[in-house]
Amino acid sequence: ITVRKDGAKFEIISGERRYRASKMADLKEIPAYVRLVNDQELLEMALVENIQREDLDAIEVALTYQRLLEEIGLTQEALSQRVGKERSTITNSIRLLKLNPDVQQAIRNGNISAGHGRAILSLENPEDQQALFKQIVNNRLSVRQAEEAAKHFKSPKEISISKEPKTLPNNLRRAEKTLADTLALKVEIKSSAKGDKGKIVLNFDNEEELEKILSYFN
Known part of the structure; x- marks a missing residue:
């Protein structure tokens, strides 16, 4: 685990789950790295550690990316290097936060995936987004089916206009x-x-x- 000195105690920076597991195993000692970091560096390290967890949903990941950009002040390039992800991956993740709260909650609950969310975001009109979301949930559409459904919303409505034939003089x-x-x-x-x-x-x-x-x- 990684810790920092806090008075007479140590504060865990990363590895809290490993620490809890060691307590359950009744271990008296575990190896640890002691880092000299300030509060901002501590937050950055904790967030980067948190984002590596496999049990995070796509919205939690997006929120963590956003905090690293806004609160820590990392650029997307620096963030990409810190977490080992492509910039496009980070950008697409953060875009999920533009979804309506009910759609975000559906992703967090596992009712739809991040891929469904991106299909919904391909539509600009909020009403179309909500309509597609309902289609996905009600019809249990796959991501591919959701992408195809989104195309129907984006296709311009075909209007047939009958033209009177021009009469020659x-x-x-x-x-x-x-x-x-x-x-x-x-x-x-x-x-x-x-x-x-x-x-x-x-x-x-x-x-x-x-x-x-x-x-x-x-």
Whole structure:
């Protein structure tokens, strides 16, 4: 264990569970490191030790990361080195604290996982987040299923708009028919809203019809 001198006694910095186990085993002595640290260093060491515990839930881990950043003043780079985790892992962990309290509690209770929490966080709208959370709990969705469900919330709603076909002015319709009759092809004239400019589209179905069109310009 690791301790610091506190008057005539010693204060445990890390290894409290090992200390308790030694008492249960009725050991009279256990090896210990004695460190000279101030209160802030003590808190940092205790938090880093705490975060290594396997029984912590994802929210407890995130809260510990946050304390190390805010109370101890570590940068994410320094924190990454201290706990041996990638910066992205730390960032994703702390993001869980943006979840609604009921979602955080569900993670702490083990009803959903941190992966479910990240799927919920992929949605920006709080109402969508709450709706997805209910889907996950009620339907017992896996993380993959939750991620797929989140995509449906993010997809823009498809709105079908029926457009009225544009009617050509009479003079252009006559020109379209004249060209079609002359060329024996399907001809389309597309004009601007004012009808003062546009384009002529000559449709052909095979190479022979293309050659026929080109012959008119030779």
